[in-house]
Amino acid sequence: MPKVIADNCVACGACVDACPNGAITVDDIAVIDASKCTDCGACIDACPSEAIEN
Structure with a gap:
């Protein structure tokens, strides 16, 4: 499951849209x-600040 890197997330x-x-x-x-x-990875691809990783 993807994980959010709190220090990189700009909210x-x-x-959410992805x-x-x-x-x-x-x-x-x-x-x-x-x-x-469902671990599809759409959020990882959509994140402009690279705050989500698998």
Whole structure:
């Protein structure tokens, strides 16, 4: 499952828009709901600040 690197996350929401399963929410940083994540990698590709890694 992808992991958010808190120090890199700027809470832009690009990952939220990219996630086809609605598994990501953003407050101060992105949070990935493991129960909804299918490990597709869309969030990793969409993140402009390289804050999500597998």
